[in-house]
Amino acid sequence: MCAMSRKGQQTKEKILTTARDLVMQKGFAGTSIDDILKGGPYSKGQFFHHFGSKADLATELVKWHAGRDIEMFRTTLAQAETRSDDPLAQMMLFLKMFERYISNENEPSLGCMYAVYTYESMQFDPSIRDFVADTLRDWTAIYVRKFQEILECYEPARPVTARQLAEMIVSIIEGALVLQRAYGNVTMTARQSAHFRDYLELLFGTDGKTNSGEEKRLGTAA
Amino acid sequence: MCAMSRKGQQTKEKILTTARDLVMQKGFAGTSIDDILKGGPYSKGQFFHHFGSKADLATELVKWHAGRDIEMFRTTLAQAETRSDDPLAQMMLFLKMFERYISNENEPSLGCMYAVYTYESMQFDPSIRDFVADTLRDWTAIYVRKFQEILECYEPARPVTARQLAEMIVSIIEGALVLQRAYGNVTMTARQSAHFRDYLELLFGTDGKTNSGEEKRLGTAA
DNA sequence: ATCTGAACATACTATTTGGTCTGTTATGGG
DNA sequence: CCCATAACAGACCAAATAGTATGTTCAGAT
Secondary structure (H helix, E strand, C coil), rough: CCCHHHHHHHHHHHHHHHHHHHHHHHHHHCCHHHHHHHHCCHHHHHHHCCCCCHHHHHHHHHHHHHHHHHHHHHHHHHHHHHHCCCCHHHHHHHHEEEEEEHCCCCCCCCCCCCHHHCCCHHCCCCCHHHHHHHHHHHHHHHHHHHHHHHHHCCCCCCCCCCCHHHHHHEEEHHHHHHHHHHHCCCCHHHHHHHHHHHHHHHCCCCCCCCHHHHHHHHHHHH | CCCCCCHHHHHHHHHHHHHHHHHHHHHHCCCCHHHHCCCCCCCCCHHHCCCCHHHHHEEEEEEHHHHHHHHHHHHHHHHHHHCCHHHHHHHHHHHEEEHHHHHCCCCCCCCCHHHHHHHHHHHCHHHHHHHHHHHHHHHHHHHHHHHHHHHCCCCCCCCCCCHHHHHHHHHHHHHHHHHHHHHCCCCCCCCHHHHHHHHHHHCCCCCCCCCHHHHHHHHCCC
């Protein structure tokens, strides 16, 4: 009756974990099903019981990853939001938390799975490509909202939109992850994020700041 | 006597071009030799006459690409350098030229080949990984030099090193290329580069500027 | 013109790959 | 306890894949 037993779900997750690690090392096309099986070890029957095909794995893998990824993103942001009422301070804190997390990355997950899929995109069907693009858009959208709040409170030293800033930090992180991986340097992404924080301070910093957080936001809302 | 005839070189280049286009679409592991042959069409004998193996193609392809890539990079910078004596103006001009180039990208070369290799890195042998890392370092080093010149002439509004700025623009471009590809949006990279120029203006701009280009540079040299 | 090696063509092969088929074992609801 | 079905095991298969073997053509130096 039940669609899937405890044990089954557990096995499926283990296969997904193994697949993720291998895909992050060698790409999707570069990872054969046998590679994944050897990485378990799992049996062929096990794999094809849980996944209809390799293409099916591709879909389930990104969606599984994106679910966990976005959830952690939101959790971290929510955490930052409890520690301050000022959106700029929240953003700064969030970035610092991200930097701490990404530098501690012990496992072989150096890089971004969306980038892996993006750079092999033409072998996936359009629905996967769309999903990856949508996920990146979701990611950006969260930043956009926060920067909108910031722009409601602070006057930037130069004209800039929330979207521009959001896309910039996403670009910086994506790019830094490429370099981090290419160089085998675990601190690259954190450094780039820190530099972006520096830019934000210059843009919204004490000199350029015209309104304290609460004031303008309440003013706008009223 | 000659190592390779005109015709041979020509064919090899055509194969490399086809291979590059396919690899940029589906990744390296996702591109089979038969795919490349069909993309020509070329014969199997032709391929294995020019390349010892698929791994050999991997090596020759990045090196061939990097040679052309870095050359264009230097040419564009040299062009920018002839139009102004001010290193900051040169950088701005260079970025603008890059933006024009990258937005016009008609072909299917959306993205960066080094990123493709980096995200499939574990299937290549270490010498290729090292080559890619070195090429990215070369790329960064050129920016570092230019930012050093800028920092000799201008006082930044916040403390910043040439290396930080160089790594930031490289990250931004790498990341923007990922987004550009994921979204199928040809203007993303140019917009990110433009935003970085904005940051540079804020950092070195009229308010923060303390020395005119020539002055301080000469002063430092003397 | 000739002759040598580069350049190309193509049939063939061993292995890998994604995927199936058949059968066995474990699980949990009634 | 029973039994339907989920979960697993592993032999098997056809297609794809990288690579070879063998031969032919062609360009260019002498």
